Structures are given as C-alpha cells and as structure tokens.
Amino acid sequence: MKQKEFNFKDYIRNRYFPHIWCPGCGHGIVLGALLRAVHELGLEKNEIVVTSGIGCSSRISGYVDFHTLHTIHGRALAFATGVKLSKPSLKAIVPMGDGDALAIGGNHFIHAARRNIDITAIVMNNRIYGMTGGQFSPLSGSGKKATTAPYLTIDRAFDIVDLAKSAGATFVARSTVFHATESKDIIKKAITHKGFSVVEILTQCPTYYGRKNKEGDAIQMMEGFNTHTAKIGSKKLENNPNLIQRGIFVEDKTVPEYCEAYDQIIATAMKESL
Amino acid sequence: MTTHNNIRFIQGNEACVEGAIYAGINFFAGYPITPSTEIAEHLASRLPQQGGKFIQMEDEIASMGAIIGASLTGNKVMTATSGPGFSLKQEALGYACMAEIPCVIANVQRGGPSTGNPTHVSQGDINQARWGTHGDHAIIAMTASSHQDVFNITVDAFNMAETYRTPVIILLDEVIGHMREKLVIPDPGVIPVVKRLQTSVPKDVDYHPYLPREDGRLPMSDFGGEHRYNVTGLFHDMWGFPSNDPKIVRGLLRHLVDKIENNVSDITRYKEYWLDNAEYVLVSYGAAARSSIHLARNRQARGVKLGVLELQTIWPFPAELVREKCAGAKAVMVVEMNMGQLVAQVKSAVDTPDKVFLCNRIDGELISPTDIKTALRMIQGKGV
Ligand SMILES: Cc1ncc(C[n+]2csc(CCOP(=O)(O)OP(=O)(O)O)c2C)c(N)n1
Ligand code: SF4
Ligand SMILES: [Mg+2]
Numbered sequence: 001m002k003q004k005e006f007n008f009k010d011y012i013r014n015r016y017f018p019h020i021w022c023p024g025c026g027h028g029i030v031l032g033a034l035l036r037a038v039h040e041l042g043l044e045k046n047e048i049v050v051t052s053g054i055g056c057s058s059r060i061s062g063y064v065d066f067h068t069l070h071t072i073h074g075r076a077l078a079f080a081t082g083v084k085l086s087k088p089s090l091k092a093i094v095p096m097g098d099g100d101a102l103a104i105g106g107n108h109f110i111h112a113a114r115r116n117i118d119i120t121a122i123v124m125n126n127r128i129y130g131m132t133g134g135q136f137s138p139l140s141g142s143g144k145k146a147t148t149a150p151y152l153t154i155d156r157a158f159d160i161v162d163l164a165k166s167a168g169a170t171f172v173a174r175s176t177v178f179h180a181t182e183s184k185d186i187i188k189k190a191i192t193h194k195g196f197s198v199v200e201i202l203t204q205c206p207t208y209y210g211r212k213n214k215e216g217d218a219i220q221m222m223e224g225f226n227t228h229t230a231k232i233g234s235k236k237l238e239n240n241p242n243l244i245q246r247g248i249f250v251e252d253k254t255v256p257e258y259c260e261a262y263d264q265i266i267a268t269a270m271k272e273s274l
Numbered sequence: 275m276t277t278h279n280n281i282r283f284i285q286g287n288e289a290c291v292e293g294a295i296y297a298g299i300n301f302f303a304g305y306p307i308t309p310s311t312e313i314a315e316h317l318a319s320r321l322p323q324q325g326g327k328f329i330q331m332e333d334e335i336a337s338m339g340a341i342i343g344a345s346l347t348g349n350k351v352m353t354a355t356s357g358p359g360f361s362l363k364q365e366a367l368g369y370a371c372m373a374e375i376p377c378v379i380a381n382v383q384r385g386g387p388s389t390g391n392p393t394h395v396s397q398g399d400i401n402q403a404r405w406g407t408h409g410d411h412a413i414i415a416m417t418a419s420s421h422q423d424v425f426n427i428t429v430d431a432f433n434m435a436e437t438y439r440t441p442v443i444i445l446l447d448e449v450i451g452h453m454r455e456k457l458v459i460p461d462p463g464v465i466p467v468v469k470r471l472q473t474s475v476p477k478d479v480d481y482h483p484y485l486p487r488e489d490g491r492l493p494m495s496d497f498g499g500e501h502r503y504n505v506t507g508l509f510h511d512m513w514g515f516p517s518n519d520p521k522i523v524r525g526l527l528r529h530l531v532d533k534i535e536n537n538v539s540d541i542t543r544y545k546e547y548w549l550d551n552a553e554y555v556l557v558s559y560g561a562a563a564r565s566s567i568h569l570a571r572n573r574q575a576r577g578v579k580l581g582v583l584e585l586q587t588i589w590p591f592p593a594e595l596v597r598e599k600c601a602g603a604k605a606v607m608v609v610e611m612n613m614g615q616l617v618a619q620v621k622s623a624v625d626t627p628d629k630v631f632l633c634n635r636i637d638g639e640l641i642s643p644t645d646i647k648t649a650l651r652m653i654q655g656k657g658v
Contacts, residue, residue, distance in 0.1 A: 069504075072507055078336035078339030081329070082301070082339060082344035083343035087496075107332055270322070272323075273323040
C-alpha cells in the first residue's frame, strides 16, 4: 500500500495555532522534520508520547497531536522516564532546548543516557535562552554576547555529541535546520533505535542570539549552518577538519535497553519469590 | 481472618510499603535518604515480584518527575524521601497539583533545616508539606502513630490521590519509620481500594481531560490509550490548552483549592482518647501522639480528666473538628516535635485561643510522657 502523502494538518492541533515562535525561528523546522519522520515511519499517533520541559523549543509538545506532556524546566527526561518505563510500548520523544537539556537538565540528560532507556531526545540548540529573552546558555561558548553577558561570555560550551557519547547514549547524531531532510532522516533512525538517542539540531534564534551577536537574519544564520558544518566522511570535512561535523556518530545496538533489562529483573524476582 | 501469614513484626517504613501494596502501587521512583530508605529498599524487591516497577533515579526531582509520568500511563505511584529530598521535590509536586496527577509522596521527617539531624526524630515539615511549593494550592497530608495506622493511612493516601486527583503527602517521623511493632495486614477487600476513574468517553469522541463531572471528579484517560490530550503546568482550559484568560485562571485555581477544602470532613482521619468530659485536651500526631496517649492513660487512672485528639489528617486542617473537640476543655496543649507548626492552626480553630499552649521538643529526642506531664502541671498552676 502506498503511503498517504504527508499533510502537516494530520499531525497538529489546529486549536493551538498560531504558534508562539518569532518569524524566522528555527524551531518550526525541527517540528516539521519530526512530523515528517513520524509520518514516514508510519507510526500511529496513539503510540507516541512527546514530553517536553520549558522553553520556546519545549512548546512543540502543545502543537502536536500525540499524547503530550509539557512539564517543568529541565526535567522532561525524568518525566519521560516514568512514562516509558511504566508503558514501554510507547514511543517516547523529548524535544528540548539547549538550556533545558544541558544546564538545569544536565543531570537528567547524562543519567538517561547512562541508563540507555529508549527515549529520543532532540536537542534544539540555538545557543541561547530564547524564552527568557536572550541570556547565555551552556552552549553559547566563550566570547559571545547575551543579555547576561554584556562584556562577552567566559564559559566554554559543551559539545553535546561528545557529552552524549561519554554518558553512554547508544545513538548520537547532529544536524542543522538548514539540512531539514537530513534532520528528518536522522530523527527517523533515532526513533527506530532501541535505546537512548540524542539528536542535536543546530537551530537559529534570530531574535536574541542572532541580533546580539550580529549574525544577521534567519536566512543568514541558516546559511551559516551550511558553511560552518560538514558531513562526516565528506570531502568538505577532509578539506576543512575544523568544521562542525554532521551525521551519525554512534549507533550501538549491543547495549541492553533499560525497560527490556527491567523485564528480566521482573522475571528473576517472580521466580525467586515463588 | 487473621492468620499467621498476615501478621508482621516490622518497621513503620515497611508498614507504609505494605499499605502501598495493598492499595495497588505498581510504580515507585526514589533516591535514598535516611530515615526513609527502607521504603525504597523494600519496594525494590517487592514491586518486580508482582510485575510492578521500581527505579532509582538520579535525584529526588527526577523521582518526582518519573512518578508523575508513570501515573499518567495509568499506574498507582509513590516516591519516598526525607527533608532535603522533600525540598527538592517541591517544584514537581506543585506540577502534580496543577496538572491534577494522582501520586503519593512519603516524607519520613528528620530534623532540619538543611542536612539537619538525619537519624533523629522531628516533625519539622508540617508547614513545608502545606506550603513547600509555590503559589496558592490545596494539599492533603496525613500521618499516623502506630504501624497499623501507618498501613491504614497509606491506603487512604492512595485512595484520596485517585478520588481528588492530587498528590497526597504521608508525613512519617523517624521514630515511627524505624520502630518495630506488630502489623496485621487485612485480607484483600477489607479496606476499600479506589480504582482510577476512567473516562467513559468513547474512542474518536472529544475527551476533555479537565472538564469536571457533576460531582466534581475528573475521569482520566491513560497516556497511550485512545484519547490524546495535553498536560501542562501552565494554567489551562478543559482541553489542557494553556491559557491566561482571567476567567480560566480564576476558575482553575478555585477548582484546585475547592476540590479539597470543600471535602475536609471526608478527608479527615483522627482518633480520640478520653475526650468525653476532658478538662485538658492534648492535640497531637505521629510519634508525639504515642507519648500523649501514654500520659493520658496514666493520668486517667489517677482521676485526671486528660484526653487526646490525635490528628491523622494534618492538611487540609480539620479546624471544625478541632474546635468541637476542644470546646469544653479548660486548656488545650498541642504536643509536637517542632517549634510549634500546628499550634497556630489549633489556636485559630478554637473559640478561645488563649487557652491553647504548645508542648514541644526540638532536640532530636522523642518527646516523653514526662515532658508532657511537666508542661501540663505548669498550665495547671501546679509547678514542676
Ligand atoms: C526552575 C526554572 N528556572 C528558570 C525558568 C525560566 N526559564 C524558562 S525557559 C528558560 C530557558 C530556555 O532556554 P532553552 O532551554 O535553551 O530553550 P529556548 O527557549 O532557547 O528554545 C528559562 C531559564 C523556569 N521556567 N523554571
Ligand atoms: S525567542 Fe528565539 S528561540 Fe524563542 S521563538 Fe523567538 S526566535 Fe525562537
Ligand atoms: Mg535555547
């Protein structure tokens, strides 16, 4: 059977629109990539739970017609862990902001990765706190301007990919909103992967990050994602190894997934209590 | 029927575990902290034996988040902690109030503030249980002074969490949590267990997660089931859609408070000892109530008209009950192990606040019958 053509409207809650995002915000492109991924995988809307924290990015949960849980700042992975472990048949997707995932939520991020629980975390990295009006985040990096760094930031940035890898995530990838189709394809693989998946998607906040750091409008910022990144294994990267790498960095199918491992615990406990 | 099999000689923390199992718990998330840790340890072994799930999270915030997530998929859930961990849970606890998620939080109190006195007794979290999370809200908090009652109020806590769609706090103290005593586990069915109220709205028909029925209750639909809806900590309409419409904000806040404050008499659990014609009334709870009852029994034998009102529901505060039970007393003494957290409530409940006194102990030692007797002699004008 040929798949029905993708229609945005099949997956969103009309009632929740218009959305809150600024014109030119990259978050909508991530939303589009996520919904296309779900569509192409042929998933049922009832088998998906989207859990998010607080931030412009986290508002995604309200817009999509799945089971949606809009929680508190930084803690979405903890809530999602409860959802997933209590009902492993559900597909758990957690869209997160860079601050949400790695400042206030950093602890939950590394521990979810360590457990290898089957959750897909999509980090929408705009290198800034958008929702609260342009303060620096742990992804801004040093030498950047933000409302709380009028004399430039001191702090270095995390590398989300390296962090996720060393914390034990079994699927780790990066793309950008300039590469919407690539993002969609990576999200598809991440959702299909059994274990903790991290997809970092570089996205723009023209309103705060762009304006403060004179990176131009949304289009210029997106073009920047093209010029400053290169696919793993590409000629472009070979010629310029300092570019930010895109693609899939880890895809490890050998580590037991947490919920499946817990089923083994149940089997053991039941046997021992007989 | 009481058989050998359902009699235990156990700690209060284990009585809480037994109550939770009786009430149908199937998901627990926690982080170790004295003096609550035995609750997690016992559930780690008991839950998987019956197909339930236990997870040790990275901290108390995560534990609170995890039980909320698991409640939404249709499970009966609990976490357990003590003072510092209870502080950490507060933001997510407020989320559970706002999003109306049934869940149970056991706080086996220790002395505070801060790391405080981890291995000693205190009842210092009475007010944190009420106002630990920000913003106006109502809350249910319960306590008990014997293991049989710990069992009973734990079942009650799970039941009320379902009935009112709210977090319910169990406030134990170190003495109750760690002391060993007999518990008789009732046969199934002896204490009613409230099941989750499921919506009767059929598939493909609009389900409004936050539209109360006529009786005020909100039927639920499990995450992963046939109805897809939004849950948020923002003020929201009947769809779960965020809203700052003043009418909706006001209506929701009133609903959150009224659903509990209007049902105080159904939520109130208490015990009374020798209150008929009592000239002196001790109002107490938890381990402090054990000493109060001990003293009153002793004094009764000597003809002193001393009675005890033991509160098991602390919040919502049963003001009407307290007023009524203390009306005939010459003096009322609130016996608690803190600087006087409940005495203010008792004073504002009774007709003559001047006759209400505080008898407390704050040094990490259990308040003794002698401590209470001494305080009683003072207010009787008999000196020590
Ligand atoms: C406990 C807590 N602290 C602070 C805030 C305020 N706050 C809301 S969103 C946010 C940061 C959002 O940044 P990010 O996660 O990067 O998402 P973005 O808005 O950039 O998409 C902050 C600090 C909050 N809601 N809760
Ligand atoms: S503030 Fe930035 S992140 Fe937030 S919606 Fe606007 S552009 Fe997007
Ligand atoms: Mg951000």
